[in-house]
Structure formats: structure tokens, C-alpha cells
Amino acid sequence: MIFPEGSTRRTDHKAASETVYDAVIVGAGISGAIIANELSRAGKRVLVLEAGPGEDMDIPGYDDYLSRFYEAASKDNQSPFASNDSAPMPRSTDVRRIRPGHPDASAYFVQNGPFATDTTYTRALGGTTLHWEGKTLRMLPEDFELQTRYGQGRDWPVSYDELEPHYRHAEREIGVSADVEDQAYLGISFKPGYVYPMRGLPLSYLDKVVAKGVDGTKVALGGEEYELKVRPFPQGRNGIPNPGYDGGKGYRPVGAVSTNQVEEGGRCQGNNNCVPLCPVQAKYNALKTLAKALQTGRVDILPQTVASKVNIDPGNGRVTEIEYKTYPEVNSKEYTTGTVRGRIFVLSANAIENARLMLASGLTSTSGLVGRNLMDHAYLLAWGLLPEVAGTFRGTICTGGICDLRGGTFRGEQAGFAIDIHNDGWGWAMGSPYTDLVNIVDDHNKFGADLRRELIARISHQLQLAFMVEVLPNASNRVAVDASFKDQLDNMRPVITYNIPDYSMRGVAYARQTSRRIFQRTGAEDYTMYDPTDYGYATYDGQGYVIRGGNHLGGTHLMGTTPRNSVVDSHQRAWDHENLYLVGGGSMPSIGTSNITLTLAALCFRSASHMITQLRHDTAPAEVAAG
Amino acid sequence: MASHKITSVEQLHTYLHAAMMLEHGTIPPYLTALYSLHPGSNPDAFHVIRVVAVEEMLHLTLAANVMNAVGGSPDLTTPDFVPDYPTYLPDGETDFEVSRQGFSRECVETFLNIERPGEAPHEDARLISRKNDRGQHLCGSHVESEMRFWSIGEFYEEVRRGIDYLHEEMGDALFSGDPARQAGPEYYYSGGGTLIAVTDLKSARAAMRLIAEQGEGLRGAIYDAEHELSHYYRFEQLLRGRYYQRGDEHGKPTGPTLDVDWDAVYPVKQDATIDDFPEGSELRAAGVQFNQRYAEFLALLTRAYGGSPELLIDAVVEMFRLRDRIGQLMRVPIPGADGVNGAPTFEVSRVPGRVES
Numbered sequence: 004m005i006f007p008e009g010s011t012r013r014t015d016h017k018a019a020s021e022t023v024y025d026a027v028i029v030g031a032g033i034s035g036a037i038i039a040n041e042l043s044r045a046g047k048r049v050l051v052l053e054a055g056p057g058e059d060m061d062i063p064g065y066d067d068y069l070s071r072f073y074e075a076a077s078k079d080n081q082s083p084f085a086s087n088d089s090a091p092m093p094r095s096t097d098v099r100r101i102r103p104g105h106p107d108a109s110a111y112f113v114q115n116g117p118f119a120t121d122t123t124y125t126r127a128l129g130g131t132t133l134h135w136e137g138k139t140l141r142m143l144p145e146d147f148e149l150q151t152r153y154g155q156g157r158d159w160p161v162s163y164d165e166l167e168p169h170y171r172h173a174e175r176e177i178g179v180s181a182d183v184e185d186q187a188y189l190g191i192s193f194k195p196g197y198v199y200p201m202r203g204l205p206l207s208y209l210d211k212v213v214a215k216g217v218d219g220t221k222v223a224l225g226g227e228e229y230e231l232k233v234r235p236f237p238q239g240r241n242g243i244p245n246p247g248y249d250g251g252k253g254y255r256p257v258g259a260v261s262t263n264q265v266e267e268g269g270r271c272q273g274n275n276n277c278v279p280l281c282p283v284q285a286k287y288n289a290l291k292t293l294a295k296a297l298q299t300g301r302v303d304i305l306p307q308t309v310a311s312k313v314n315i316d317p318g319n320g321r322v323t324e325i326e327y328k329t330y331p332e333v334n335s336k337e338y339t340t341g342t343v344r345g346r347i348f349v350l351s352a353n354a355i356e357n358a359r360l361m362l363a364s365g366l367t368s369t370s371g372l373v374g375r376n377l378m379d380h381a382y383l384l385a386w387g388l389l390p391e392v393a394g395t396f397r398g399t400i401c402t403g404g405i406c407d408l409r410g411g412t413f414r415g416e417q418a419g420f421a422i423d424i425h426n427d428g429w430g431w432a433m434g435s436p437y438t439d440l441v442n443i444v445d446d447h448n449k450f451g452a453d454l455r456r457e458l459i460a461r462i463s464h465q466l467q468l469a470f471m472v473e474v475l476p477n478a479s480n481r482v483a484v485d486a487s488f489k490d491q492l493d494n495m496r497p498v499i500t501y502n503i504p505d506y507s508m509r510g511v512a513y514a515r516q517t518s519r520r521i522f523q524r525t526g527a528e529d530y531t532m533y534d535p536t537d538y539g540y541a542t543y544d545g546q547g548y549v550i551r552g553g554n555h556l557g558g559t560h561l562m563g564t565t566p567r568n569s570v571v572d573s574h575q576r577a578w579d580h581e582n583l584y585l586v587g588g589g590s591m592p593s594i595g596t597s598n599i600t601l602t603l604a605a606l607c608f609r610s611a612s613h614m615i616t617q618l619r620h621d622t623a624p625a626e627v628a629a630g
Numbered sequence: 631m632a633s634h635k636i637t638s639v640e641q642l643h644t645y646l647h648a649a650m651m652l653e654h655g656t657i658p659p660y661l662t663a664l665y666s667l668h669p670g671s672n673p674d675a676f677h678v679i680r681v682v683a684v685e686e687m688l689h690l691t692l693a694a695n696v697m698n699a700v701g702g703s704p705d706l707t708t709p710d711f712v713p714d715y716p717t718y719l720p721d722g723e724t725d726f727e728v729s730r731q732g733f734s735r736e737c738v739e740t741f742l743n744i745e746r747p748g749e750a751p752h753e754d755a756r757l758i759s760r761k762n763d764r765g766q767h768l769c770g771s772h773v774e775s776e777m778r779f780w781s782i783g784e785f786y787e788e789v790r791r792g793i794d795y796l797h798e799e800m801g802d803a804l805f806s807g808d809p810a811r812q813a814g815p816e817y818y819y820s821g822g823g824t825l826i827a828v829t830d831l832k833s834a835r836a837a838m839r840l841i842a843e844q845g846e847g848l849r850g851a852i853y854d855a856e857h858e859l860s861h862y863y864r865f866e867q868l869l870r871g872r873y874y875q876r877g878d879e880h881g882k883p884t885g886p887t888l889d890v891d892w893d894a895v896y897p898v899k900q901d902a903t904i905d906d907f908p909e910g911s912e913l914r915a916a917g918v919q920f921n922q923r924y925a926e927f928l929a930l931l932t933r934a935y936g937g938s939p940e941l942l943i944d945a946v947v948e949m950f951r952l953r954d955r956i957g958q959l960m961r962v963p964i965p966g967a968d969g970v971n972g973a974p975t976f977e978v979s980r981v982p983g984r985v986e987s
Binding site for chain 2 (some may be wrong): 265
């Protein structure tokens with residue numbers, strides 16, 4: 004995929020400030036890229052502001068990300084990206100345990116607690132999809148009507164059936180590899196005859212070892228019986244194109260992004276570091292969509308430009324312009340300010356940054372819900388050693404798992420969850436294989452062939468399960484701003500107040516029970532240990548657990564049916580500002596038990612058609628802006 | 631000159647076997663140059679060479695598909711399948727030698743020679759006497775052993791004419807092969823080109839056209855029918871320090887600049903043979919082992935092309951292993967060779983006993 008050379012330098016701030024664009028988009032991640040591409044293909048002029056550094060994306064640039072990751076001592080999600088205090092990012096390595104009454108303001112997030120979240124997002128061209136894992140589960144139909152069915156959470160203003168065609172758009176854009184027969188469960192339905200763009204990626208050997216023990220296990224929950232089965236996950240990475248896709252037209256996978264023609268980015272090679280970065284761009288990242296959008300010639304992009312304030316016309320609530328701060332180089336304290344204008348404005352900077360920008364602009368909405376209902380999946384990890392060599396560390400990070408407890412009547416009482424089988428062993432929980440290596444060398448004095456044997460023996464038995472537990476919207480989990488906490492460009496930083504609700508903790512407790520059951524069935528020795536001094540330590544019913552963040556941020560401008568119960572309508576348009584769209588995970592009224600990217604991408608496709616219709620019918624704002 | 635023409639299915643099989651040898655024959659030189667680059671350095675050069683090498687593997691498989699379609703049996707285990715390097719390729723009236731060598735300007739010049747578009751000036755010039763050849767020639771005529779083709783392009787032109795001629799004579803009976811032996815598009819993709827299952831004249835022509843055009847371009851154009859830059863111009867970018875982009879004329883790339891670090895290269899032994907590695911050295915053992923594994927790999931491909939295309943998935947895994955072994959050989963100085971490093975020798979002919987497919 005050709006990234007048109009010079010795109011990131013072509014537009015200067017002065018020229019941009021003199022143009023009234025059809026749409027101004029804040030944030031060049033997947034949401035912004037999809038909307039920029041859809042609008043520009045409909046002939047609209049689009050400006051994208053990106054807070055992070057922005058060079059044209061070519062192979063050497065991508066290789067720089069890779070080298071930084073390879074050389075980094077910590078292999079966390081942000082390790083490929085240079086730190087940038089001009090547009091800082093949260094980083095899991097920054098998180099500290101919060102003492103009650105002592106917020107931690109030592110890093111970008113100001114964490115009020117009581118729970119310290121290690122959730123992250125990436126401020127760079129392509130956004131968080133650079134380090135996403137690439138799981139592309141659809142939400143369950145019941146996730147859209149949780150309140151009606153189970154008296155919990157919120158219903159969505161759109162149903163699964165209404166979103167289904169947009170799921171298909173998103174699956175095409177991302178390039179999903181999966182087989183319908185594996186994914187039609189718990190009511191998930193597909194258009195008759197549908198096949199995914201590419202065939203499903205196979206289960207890993209580790210998955211099969213687990214399946215041997217687990218498949219057919221029955222668990223009773225809330226008076227019902229559920230049978231467990233290891234099934235492959237749909238993946239946003241290139242597999243074997245399905246010739247039956249699109250009525251027999253097939254699918255052409257999208258390769259690596261570069262300013263010149265390259266043929267990288269073909270098929271997934273099973274490298275074990277999808278997170279934080281696919282070495283060959285077989286995994287989708289939003290640069291692929293962004294490059295396509297830039298090819299239209301109707302999309303301008305201003306990198307190193309942090310949107311700092313949304314200005315509205317107090318008379319009618321319409322957005323008149325967005326103020327920005329642009330910095331000359333990464334980590335610079337210097338900046339200049341300016342404004343940009345459009346007929347519509349789209350905030351696509353993720354759930355936390357969208358809310359931060361709105362609140363920094365004094366826009367709390369009629370409902371008062373901007374920044375509230377912050378959600379992220381609560382991950383519980385459990386790890387053990389299998390009795391046999393299971394080939395751990397082969398394949399992508401996660402190829403299979405157990406989805407049978409994602410839905411059911413038990414959700415009236417406790418959270419559902421999906422279970423990931425981690426092909427990267429104890430990596431997330433214990434830092435394997437690097438920690439194993441250090442231990443074998445430093446504490447066991449092994450070297451040469453002995454070291455190799457010992458390392459392989461140790462890691463190839465590892466089994467780590469990750470339980471992705473649902474967290475429901477809760478108004479007291481929130482993003483706020485406070486003028487006493489600013490970054491070095493004088494932008495207010497996000498102040499996070501967050502706790503894991505009991506509903507989710509009941510799910511966590513049940514997840515731990517389920518892990519014991521799975522270890523029993525597979526003959527694994529349980530090595531799980533939750534350290535009470537860990538920043539993610541949380542207790543429920545006398546038991547302690549360590550919870551990790553999922554980087555699946557939602558809820559901060561959730562969609563609903565009226566201006567009083569929500570921030571945006573079902574098209575992600577702000578109730579209070581008719582030319583402003585707040586898009587992405589923040590619009591989701593619940594996050595169910597699927598990684599949110601596919602669903603938020605589907606929402607963006609739906610919103611893009613609405614925006615095109617609005618631009619066609621609505622001529623007023625150009626005059627307002629021109630005045 | 632009628633006598634050199636392909637007039638029988640057996641002759642066509644001979645040509646297609648030669649085509650597979652030719653396509654494969656470029657792979658050891660490309661891989662040697664590719665992996666001689668210091669890891670992480672020279673991303674531009676790395677990706678240019680890599681994509682060409684991958685496409686040669688596509689061409690090899692396409693040639694095998696055509697061979698299967700016309701009732702032949704692709705065999706990569708024949709004794710002379712892997713040439714002894716340096717080996718000859720034609721470049722118009724003169725020949726040039728292709729070596730296995732580390733990445734350098736000279737090496738890229740050789741690659742340009744390999745991929746050079748070459749249409750003979752007139753019909754009678756397509757075949758040239760090979761009386762001056764010292765050894766194996768990868769573009770020899772397989773009907774007239776004293777002659778070889780003007781260029782790779784003319785060699786493939788001959789195959790194309792042969793297929794057309796035999797189809798006229800025999801009709802669809804020419805395509806007598808079992809379609810289940812075809813490796814379809816699911817087994818390959820890169821950004822450009824695709825595997826074509828060959829079952830009839832149309833698909834056979836398409837496969838042959840892809841092989842010829844991807845290398846040399848479409849009759850002199852820098853982009854082929856798939857809008858892909860041809861191999862010749864890909865390599866030329868490395869010497870010119872600038873990428874081509876759509877609409878460019880040859881010799882005048884106007885795309886982004888690129889950087890080549892000619893020194894970030896392992897000093898690998900040119901056309902290394904096992905005899906260059908001292909008896910009893912670990913390097914020699916690793917070199918011998920590599921050749922064994924490479925012979926087994928060619929046997930695996932032979933089985934894949936012999937009715938089990940699904941084995942091409944296993945072959946991918948094996949290619950990763952070969953890559954790692956090549957890397958190991960190239961990082962080790964040859965004892966007593968004054969700073970010259972080892973290299974894979976691809977001397978399959980020296981592997982004891984024939985590796986059975």
C-alpha cells in the first residue's frame with residue numbers, strides 16, 4: 004500500500020487555516036482513517052490533525068519502530084515508539100500502586116484510583132492499531148440489549164442486525180481471517196452465504212493441547228449448563244484469501260505501507276510479537292487505511308498538531324473551529340497555536356483523549372456524561388505448566404480460546420468473559436521468555452547448549468490464560484481534567500478515577516475458578532500468584548486478584564436515545580453540537596466481551612455514511628465558518 | 631531455423647525443467663546477497679532483494695504448474711538441478727557469469743544483467759552458438775545442444791511458442807495433467823503476482839507471461855501488466871538512490887530517495903564451496919549440514935509439486951530454518967581466511983546419496 008510521499012509535509016498550518024474543509028478529523032488512528040477515507044472517496048475535502056509525530060510512513064520508518072522494540076529492555080506496548088512529552092502517552096511501566104487519598108500524578112495520567120489502570124493508547128499515525136493484537140470478535144446480539152435482557156448496563160440505540168452490514172465493511176477494511184462456522188455462536192449471525200475475506204488461521208499446537216483436555220467440559224452457572232470448547236479467534240491479520248469472498252470475487256490482502264512499492268505484508272508468519280508490533284505488517288494497522296485515504300489527494304494531514312480546544316457558537320451549539328498547538332519537534336516545549344475550520348468536525352482521538360479535549364473545552368454536554376462511564380476490559384491472568392511439551396511461543400500471540408461464557412442468563416448477576424490461550428506463554432504475567440532467560444543465566448549458571456535446552460524445556464510447557472472480563476458503564480468511573488495538571492504544551496492531562504465494579508469482580512472470581520478447572524482438565528500445575536503489592540491488586544469476597552487493563556477504552560461519550568441519557572446519538576453525532584461527531588470506543592454504551600476495534604470500526608462506517616448525507620444536505624456551516 | 635523449435639511434449643517437458651532450473655538458479659545468488667546485509671541495516675536494499683527472491687520462488691512454482699498441466703513431473707532433485715556457481719546466463723551476444731556473492735555494487739550490476747530485458751534484434755539472432763561456453767548454461771537450447779538463447783526472454787518466448795504449437799497440434803489433450811497437482815493462489819501471495827492454476831491454454835499463457843514480465847517488464851515498460859515494477863528496475867533503484875513511481879520513464883526515477891549502506895555487509899566468501907572451510911571446523915560441519923537441509927528442502931518441494939501442494943505450507947517453515955542457518959554461516963569468519971566469512975554453498979550435488987523425494 005503506497006503512502007503518498009510528502010503527504011505529512013504537503014500541508015502547512017497557514018494554508019490549512021485558510022481553508023474551510025468539509026471535515027476536520029482529530030486523530031489518525033483507525034476511526035479517523037476510516038472516516039477520512041470514506042469521506043474523501045465521496046469527494047469531500049478532509050483535514051486530519053494528529054498529535055503524535057508524523058513522518059511519511061515507509062519501510063525504514065517502520066523498521067525504526069521494530070529496532071526500538073528489539074532493543075528495548077521492557078517489551079511493553081509502547082516500546083516501539085519514542086517517548087514524546089509534547090503529546091505524551093500512558094505507558095504500563097509508569098503505573099504505581101495508589102495509596103488512598105494520594106493520587107499518582109507522576110506520569111501522563113493523573114490516577115485518582117482507587118484502582119490503578121495500566122491501560123494504554125498510542126499517539127502516532129496509525130494510533131493504537133500499531134500495537135493492537137488484532138482479535139476481531141463481533142459483539143454478541145445480546146450485548147446490544149443488556150438492560151432489556153438482564154437488567155444490567157445499558158441497551159444500545161442500534162441492534163446487532165442494524166450493525167451487521169457495517170461489521171462486514173469493517174471486516175473487509177481490516178482484512179479479517181476467520182471461518183463463519185467457527186464464529187456463529189451465542190446468536191452471532193451472518194448474512195446468508197457470507198464468508199470472511201480470508202480463511203481462518205489455524206489453532207496453535209498449544210490450543211490443541213488445551214482443547215484435548217477442555218473440549219466437552221460442562222460448567223453450571225446461574226442454573227444453566229455451558230459446554231466449553233476451544234475455538235479459533237477471528238484475526239485482523241493476513242491469511243489465505245477466501246476465493247468465495249464477495250460473491251466469488253475473492254479478496255486481495257493489503258500489504259505493508261510504504262512510500263515506494265514493496266511487497267511486504269503478505270501472510271502472517273507466526274512471529275510471536277504481534278503486540279507491540281508485527282514485524283512484517285501482516286497484521287492490520289490503520290496506516291493501511293490512512294494511506295488509501297491520502298491517495299485520494301483530498302486528505303490533508305497535519306502531524307505534531309495537538310487539538311487543544313473545540314470552540315462553539317453559543318447561539319446554536321455548532322462547532323466553529325478547533326484550536327490546536329503545533330510543536331516543531333518531538334519533546335519540544337515550544338509550540339504555536341492556530342485554528343482550523345470545517346463544515347463538520349470529528350473527534351477520533353480515542354475514548355480518553357476525546358473526553359479530555361471536550362472537557363478541556365468546557366463541553367460537558369446536556370447529559371453531563373462527557374468523560375463518565377469509562378470502561379476497559381478487566382483482564383485476569385492465570386498461569387501454569389503443562390505436563391507435556393506444548394510448543395508454547397509458536398504462532399501469533401493468541402490463536403484460540405474459549406468463548407462459551409461470553410453470554411448467558413448469568414449476566415444478570417455477574418460479568419461474562421472470553422478466555423484467551425496465550426501462545427506467548429507467561430509473557431504477560433511474568434515477562435517470559437526474557438525473565439526465564441535471565442533467571443537461567445544468573446541463578447542457574449547455565450550457558451551454551453545447556454542454556455538453550457533449559458530455556459526451551461521451561462517455556463515450552465507454559466500455559467497462560469487471559470480472562471477478558473466485561474466491565475459495565477458506571478458514571479463514577481471517569482476521565483476529568485484539572486488545570487493544576489498540564490503537559491508541557493499546557494494541555495490539561497487526563498485525570499482518571501476508576502474502580503472495578505463488583506459485577507465484574509464476581510466475573511473475575513468465577514474466572515479464577517474456571518482457570519483451576521481448566522488446569523485440572525489439562526493436568527497443568529498452577530503457578531498463579533497475585534502479589535498484594537502489585538498496582539493492579541484488587542480484592543473481592545476475601546480473595547485477592549491482580550487485574551490488568553485491556554486497552555479497550557469505551558464509554559466516555561456514550562451513545563443513547565436522548566440528549567439526557569447520552570452524549571451522542573446512534574450515528575455518534577453529539578446531541579448538543581449538530582456538526583460534531585465523537586467517534587470510537589467512547590461512543591460504545593457497553594464493551595461486552597469482544598476486543599472493541601472491530602465494533603468501533605463498524606460504527607465509524609455507519610457514521611461516515613451519515614456524515615456524507617449531512618454534508619450533502621447541510622450548507623449552513625460554510626457560511627458560519629467563513630464569517 | 632525451424633529445427634530448434636519445440637515439436638513434442640517431451641521437448642516441452644525438457645524446456646520446462648530447464649525453466650525451473652533457471653528460476654531456481656537465481657535464488658542462491660539473491661539469498662546470498664540478501665542475508666549478507668547486516669540485520670537491521672539497509673532496509674531499502676533488503677526489501678528490494680527480498681521481493682525479487684520471493685517472486686523467483688513464485689516463478690519456479692508457476693513453471694512447475696505448467697509442467698504438471700502438460701503431464702510432466704517437476705523434479706528438483708535431478709543431479710544438475712542446482713548449478714555450480716559461477717554459472718552462465720545470456721546477455722545478448724555475450725554471456726555473463728552469475729556468482730553467489732555478498733551485497734555490493736558489482737553484485738547489483740550482476741542482478742541487473744540477470745533481469746535485463748532482452749529481445750533479439752531479429753528472428754535469426756534468437757539462438758546463438760555456445761561454442762565459447764565453459765560450463766553449464768542456464769538458457770541453453772534443449773533441442774539444439776550447441777546453441778543457447780539470446781536472453782531469458784527469448785528462452786521463454788520459445789516455451790510460449792512451443793505450447794501454442796503443441797496446442798494447435800493436439801488441442802486440449804495437451805493439458806492432460808491432474809488439476810489436483812496445481813498449486814493455487816492460496817499458497818502464495820505477495821503484493822504482486824499470484825499463483826495461477828494451469829489447466830488450459832489460457833492459464834498456461836497467463837502463467838508464462840507472468841514469469842517473463844515480472845522479471846523484465848512488459849516489452850521494455852518499467853511496470854508490468856499487474857502495475858508492478860519489474861525486477862530490473864527494482865534493482866536499478868539501488869544504484870540510482872531513488873525509487874521509481876508510476877508514470878516514470880526508465881532511467882529517470884522520481885520517487886522517494888533511498889539510502890544504501892554498501893559497507894553494512896558481512897564479508898562473505900564469493901562462490902564459497904565446502905572446500906573453503908577447513909576440515910574439522912564447525913563452519914564446515916554447518917556448511918555440510920546446510921547442504922543436506924537444502925537438498926531435503928528441494929525434495930520437499932518436489933513432493934509438493936508432485937501432487938501434495940499443501941506441503942508448500944511446510945516449506946514456508948523450512949525456509950525460515952534455512953534463513954537462520956544462512957545467517958549463522960555468514961557470521962562466522964573462515965579460519966585462516968583473513969577476515970572472510972562463511973556462506974552457504976548450495977552444493978546439493980555433494981550431498982551423499984540422492985535425497986529421495
